[in-house]
Amino acid sequence: MKNINKNPLALAVCAAFGLAGSLVTASAQAQVSDNVVRIGVLTDMSGAYSDLAGTGSVVATQLAIDDFKAKNKVSWAIEVVSADHQNKGDISSNKAREWFDRDKVDVVTDLVTTSTALAVMKVAKEKNKIALISGAASTRITNEDCNDVTVHWTYDTYAVANGTAKAVVKQGGKTWFFLTADYAFGQSLEKDATDVVNANGGKVLGAVRHPFPGSDFSSFLLKAQSSGAQVIGLANAGTDTTNSIKQAAEFGVTPKQSLAGLLMFITDIHSLGLATTQTMYLTEAFYWDRNEETRAWSKRFFDKQRKMPTMVQAGLYSATLHYLNAVKAANSDDTQKVMAAMKKAPVNDFFAKNGTIREDGRMVHDMYLMQVKKPDESKYPWDYYNVRQTIPAAEAFQSLAASKCSLVKK
Amino acid sequence: MTEIFGIPIQALMGQLMLGLVNGSFYAMLSLGLAVIFGMLNIINFAHGAMYMAGAFFAWMGLTYWGIGYWWSLILVPLTVGVVGVIIERTMLQWLYQLDHLYGLLLTFGLALMIEGAFRYFYGSSGLPYSIPEELTGAINLGFMFLPKYRAWVVVVSLVVCLATWFVIEKTKLGAYLRAATENPRLTQAFGINVPLMVMLTYGFGVALAGLGGVLAAPAYAVSPLMGSNLIIVVFAVVVIGGMGSIMGSILTGLSLGVIEGLTKVFYAEASNTVVFVVMVIVLMIRPAGLFGKEK
Structure with a gap:
């Protein structure tokens, strides 16, 4: 690359070749470009979120492709590429550019942190390709920063805050203090949870923002403790959340004050153990042990990955399968045609029933309020949750009326 | 309640205490680094990985062989x-005569490999390690x-830091060590x-990191990333x-822990930059560091 940059002539030659190449392919095929649909799984392979997405996301993608192929005979091939976005915006946008420009990737999926999602969405819009976001959480993706080539699939900060905060306030946790990861995601989660707490008659006493990623939370917990709030809302994720919970117990913050993990995954519960997390409320889009269908798919996943799937991985399966079905329905991998087909068809699989994609890019589906089981209630490995409530799709996500997305016609 | 700069004195004391706790980790890890650099001229980037390995x-030991915390303190x-x-x-001894960069690169590579291996086998979420029964519970200090x-x-x-200092600065063995650094021939x-x-x-230097890891295991989640989160601060x-x-590294470790703690009271967002x-300030005023001698 260095050499090319140094020599503008070489760059020009390359560009000319690229142009010629694309002309040839454009005329040679009518439907699926170069007869291959390429899916790029851009995820956290090495950092704090690699357990909840990571290689498991690639496994889920492959399962979706297997299932699609088993049911459909199509003339085009499907390929998967994957890379580590290291939770950094610049790395992810560079990778996405490289994939779109050079490797002819049609769709980039997963994107585990808000920073990477926002960066790749912009690149996708510029290159007119699709971004299917399963991992990232911020509602900014379907509000201020929304665009027409992105679908936000699995959950968002509004949905998880709405489910958990509402349940906790109803249980009598009226006063709140937030422990927030100091970046776009944490702030978004804190804001959404604050709105829910206020709307349900609770009161927010304050917040402390910690650097991301952190390892020692005792100082922040002490601040939360001296606030006297009944509930400490954890507006962070991954190891930040697990360390906060562990240290809260150590410093005697719990059980006098209770913790509400606003974004927790089953891998976090697995890591902390039930003794530490019992009776906590959390909101997820998916639980492997919810019904026959989820169990059957999760077992297939477990056989490959040796871990039960998180909602991010299950959601990614759903998004990938829906995308492939849309390509087949549109008989094209043209971005606008595929997006139209995806929005037209309801999402029906083990992950979502009658899910729909709105004009702001939000895929709306039911969410579930879970309560973590007590150690003696858990009968077999990964038996962690009681499903307390199904939050219907219409209530689970922010309403279109409140949306700040420019694509929403009001 | 008495207040200093609008912060209740209780909260301030609490944060100072916590700063001291974190400072102890910094002190123990930086001590190991300082010993290795002082004696071997190697910038040991693998220190964080060794700390992580200690915790793992x-x-x-506990999970596979039932070796409890107290035995781990010695065996690990x-x-x-x-x-x-x-x-x-097998590797480092060939690098002593070369530029610092070689040692740094080798140990950095080692750190990445060790971390990668643990992440591959144990994932990134972290594993639980409970506090030994004798040390559960808390002391009410009033504040x-x-x-x-x-x-x-x-x-x-x-205890470990002071003992190390004593051995190196005040005993015959330490005198040999210092002589060997000064003029090996x-x-x-x-x-x-x-x-x-x-x-x-x-x-010995990396054993200190390992001990740090055992001490950290019950306090933090045992995770492959725990070393790299800490190592940069320890280098600083x-x-x-x-x-x-x-x-120098013992005192600096403790005092920086305290400074960090205070920052968390006044402006938490800056706590990992302080x-x-x-x-930067120290390097501008005293390029050799607070306790270092210019060579």
Whole structure:
């Protein structure tokens, strides 16, 4: 690359070749470009979120492709590429550019942190390709920063805050203090949870923002403790959340004050153990042990990955399968045609029933309020949750009326 | 309630105490780094990985073989020390005469490989390790609730740090070590086995990191990332204290922990940058560090 940059002539030659190449392919095929649909799984392979997405996301993608192929005979091939976005915006946008420009990737999926999602969405819009976001959480993706080539699939900060905060306030946790990861995601989660707490008659006493990623939370917990709030809302994720919970117990913050993990995954519960997390409320889009269908798919996943799937991985399966079905329905991998087909068809699989994609890019589906089981209630490995409530799709996500997305016609 | 700068004195005392706890980890890790740099001239980037390995060995001991916390405190540093000795014998010993960069690159590569291996096998979410029964519960200090375990960490690390300082600065063995660093050829001419001493020093340095790991296991989640989260701060501590200065790194470790704690009271967002701000200021005023001597 260095050499090319140094020599503008070489760059020009390359560009000319690229142009010629694309002309040839454009005329040679009518439907699926170069007869291959390429899916790029851009995820956290090495950092704090690699357990909840990571290689498991690639496994889920492959399962979706297997299932699609088993049911459909199509003339085009499907390929998967994957890379580590290291939770950094610049790395992810560079990778996405490289994939779109050079490797002819049609769709980039997963994107585990808000920073990477926002960066790749912009690149996708510029290159007119699709971004299917399963991992990232911020509602900014379907509000201020929304665009027409992105679908936000699995959950968002509004949905998880709405489910958990509402349940906790109803249980009598009226006063709140937030422990927030100091970046776009944490702030978004804190804001959404604050709105829910206020709307349900609770009161927010304050917040402390910690650097991301952190390892020692005792100082922040002490601040939360001296606030006297009944509930400490954890507006962070991954190891930040697990360390906060562990240290809260150590410093005697719990059980006098209770913790509400606003974004927790089953891998976090697995890591902390039930003794530490019992009776906590959390909101997820998916639980492997919810019904026959989820169990059957999760077992297939477990056989490959040796871990039960998180909602991010299950959601990614759903998004990938829906995308492939849309390509087949549109008989094209043209971005606008595929997006139209995806929005037209309801999402029906083990992950979502009658899910729909709105004009702001939000895929709306039911969410579930879970309560973590007590150690003696858990009968077999990964038996962690009681499903307390199904939050219907219409209530689970922010309403279109409140949306700040420019694509929403009001 | 009495207040200082609008902060209740209770909260302030609590944060100071916590700063001291974190400072103990910094002190113990930076001490190991300082010893290794002082004696071997190696910038040991694998230190964080050794600390992480220490925590993992403690977890493995408990999970696979039922070795409890107290035995781990002794066995794990020994194991990590042996790993260190093997690394020193097979790789590092060829680099002493070369530029610092070679040692840095080698140990950096090692750190990435060790971390990667643990992440591959154990994932990134972290594994639970519970506090030993004797140390559960907390002491009510009036201004805060100090978990017994944290108090224990401060005590152990102070004892270990001071003992190390004593051995190196005040005993005959320490004098040999210092002589071997100052002028290895002459020391060898007096019949002292310099390569052996250097090897043991490296082993001891990383054993300190391993001990840090065992102490950290019950306090934090045992995770492959725990070392890299800490190592940069620890390097900053060594730079501030003065490369190679033993007492310097102990005192700097503790005081930076406290400074960090105070930052968390006044402006939490800056708490992970404050160490580096201090580093910049110190380097501008005293390029060799607070306790270092210009060569």
